Amino acid sequence: MDLNSMSENTVKRRGQTRRTVVQGALAGGLATLGLAGTAPADRARAADASKWPKEAFSQKTEAGAIKALYGKTPEASDKVSLDAPEIAENGAVVPISVTTTLPGVTSIAILAAGNPFPLAAHFVIPAGTSAAVANRLKLAKTTNVIALVEAGGKIYSATKEVKVTVGGCGG
Amino acid sequence: MTAKHRTAAINGTVFFAIAVAAIGAQAARAANTVDPQADFKAFRAYFTKRFPKVPLSDFVNGPYSMDAGLRKQWIEIDAFPPYQFALDKGKQMFETPFPNGKTYADCFANKGIGIRQNYPLFDTKSGEVITLDVALNQCRQQNGQPPLDYTKDDMAALTAYMAYTSRGKPFDIKIPDDPRARAAYQKGEEYFFSRRGQLNFSCASCHVQSAGQHIRTEVLAPALGLVAALPIYRSEWGGMGTTSRRLTSCNSQVRAVPLKPEDEQYRDVEYYLSYMSNGLPISGPGARP
Amino acid sequence: MRRLIVIRLAAAALLAASATAALAATADDFKAALAKAEAASKAAAALKNQWTTTADALKAAQTAAAAGKFDEAVKDAQRAEALANASIAQAKEQAATWQQAVIH
């Protein structure tokens, strides 16, 4: 979509968003400089890779990955919201976020059907943590991106196609 | 393989012939007139007329000023930008004293903070255009340090930090009353508008004539404000790029052998483009597809 | 008028490149062709207007010659010369006409 076809209002609103973002980056950027290594991490329990779902991450099909991860078939739900660009500016960095209004969420997963290994990320959501995540993924080519939400022992899904012309796997 | 090469050679020649014919049809410009102010007015008028919905200060955001889908991704990515690590590194480098106890700050006006918008500047002593990158290496040299590679991450990090401290400050490029300065300006203008490489493209072919158009998913950034975002993090590179990296890669893309980084012609074209962007805010370091 | 000269130059160079292709070439033919190509390439470099494809063709010529494939080597050298000459013509043309492209 060309900006010329956008209304003045939209342009203005976007401009304001941008300014906020810049200020945020300024404050945050300088603040994080001070954060690095402020305290030893001795009290923290280090992340544990033993629970990394190896089998699910090794599957070469979307169905295989879902089966290995959850052992269940997902049902499409309009309560799962997947935000991904229609056209990725570059397959190497595609911002994707998942939110849901479903209660009792225990985990969220994101898959890219067209990637060599479709499972991209799996998030554990303990009680008290919002069922909303954002991250950035590599997409090898134009593909369906699938968000899975585990809630109350069931799996719900939302799917969106992302067009990729500059792949995230080299070149 | 040979046949393929020959085809490429013929194609190049055909491209070239067509383009030359097209140029010949245009009206001749009076030679030997250097009027930066008139150029500036015409340059700005061209872009603001062609993209009436783009606020002037938004031109510095390149493709993101022209495409809503790209803009949304950029805002999401810029919320915690991938150039953050380069910024942190640049700040650390900038503040780390040289072995003699001096720092980069000692080489610059206002201790080097918030001065990016004044570069490149014309040095009336040496009679040359000095870009920020060159000034940084001169500073290193004065303090007994080896120069940094103009295309690599350390230079990108330093210039990223210096640009960051200058964000929002309007470009303020001066052309002193010195025939050498006007000559440098004009050489930069010549470089910008001259076609080169086997594909027979000039900088202007992409960033003036085709500005705002799509190449695959990319949108060609308009020349107005083009330099304000440098250095940039490019997703395509998976890392930071300096002005030199940007210029040399542009050359390669049109099958022209790049000049040496910070060659006089590169410095002159940066001088010209920065002057054309006078008044527009520094937005570097930028993030680009 | 200038553009006609340019087109003729480039076309002549390409014709030359293909006309000799059928003959069996020797190491001396290659040396002669390479010398001409390198001279043209050097002239283009002096104008800061080298094409990457010229360098590629020169490299291909040397690789072919090293393998004793002189037909191919001569062809590649001639192609390099044609490309270098076209880049020289481009530089001269642009030096004379760039101002017509300026926004005004």
Added chain:
Amino acid sequence: MASTIRVRAVAGSDNTEVQALVQHPMDSGFIKDAKGDLIPPHYIEVIEFQHAGKAVFTAYWGPAVSKDPYIKFSFKGGKTGDDLNISWVDNKGQSDSLVGKIQ
């Protein structure tokens, strides 16, 4: 050495919003280097965020997560000045951790 982890955790009225960026190549195993050899996969497998001794978020990642990965989530509770412990481990067993402060 500077940490590989950058975090911004901001306490709101109800939730603490956390954004983090980690410096890591996240090599997919499908990209060739300049010599044409495949760069072996090298990616973070798990990153965990803890607040008040409790894991508030765990991400398991594969090689499809972008270079210098980014994550955003939010959790109930947390107030300005609280510690937020972050640690990651990659497939080569390398790791890093950081204690950030909630702003």
